[in-house]
Amino acid sequence: MSTNQYDSRTADKFVARLPDGLRADIEAAANVSDRSMNSVFVQAVRQYLDVQRRQELLLDALASAANIPAHGDPMHIDDRVKLMADPRDLFIATNPIGATNNELTKGPSGFVDECTHADYLIFLAGYRAAIKEPEGTEAQP
Template identity: 40%
Template sequence: MIIRRNCMDQTTSRTADKFVVRLPDGMRDRIAQVARDNTRSMNSEIINRLEQSLLVSQVDAANPLKADLERAYRIIDRLLQVASPSTEDVQEILELFKCGTPRASFPAMNSSAGV
């Protein structure tokens, strides 16, 4: 959102929705620095970052299985680190995962494998 400095835009700026935010110590300076680095005003930088986070939230909401997939990958990584399985075991785990095998078929999914 670009705000130009003329009478018409100042009216828009005055009537724009406003929201006061309390920032933790040091955050204002960090935002100011990032805004300078990106050649934006602080307001534009904040709006841009909020827009990006909302877009990511929409994508995550559209893909409800994303968290399950990420957890499954973490569990597989952990199993590979801890168990040092044979190549055949790794291939079997990956094939089950690729085929969309239900969660109950993965023993680590139902236990606390440290993940």
């Protein structure tokens, strides 16, 4: 029977230069959670990379949503106006993060689920930038 156990002696190693005070912050976080400094550092890097991947997915979904065709035809202006009325509906329709129905429950100004809400805020910033009128032009009534 073969077991794949983690062996720190053969694991990839990477030397990082930390700004003043960051080592102490990592050490304090490790002490509070009764973990190694390495595990705190690895978790922080993984979380950062996960956020970057999620932002990329959201921005890709936004770029796709800006040109949503209905069976190959451009979206009717009335449908675009409806989507602009509540961008949460566009976020739900595209569901760029693969959220569950429970995670897509609307709150007063976003979503009830904190992670979904954070992703929605990134989506919303891109959405607002996408619908902004180009410089030097006026919005048509």
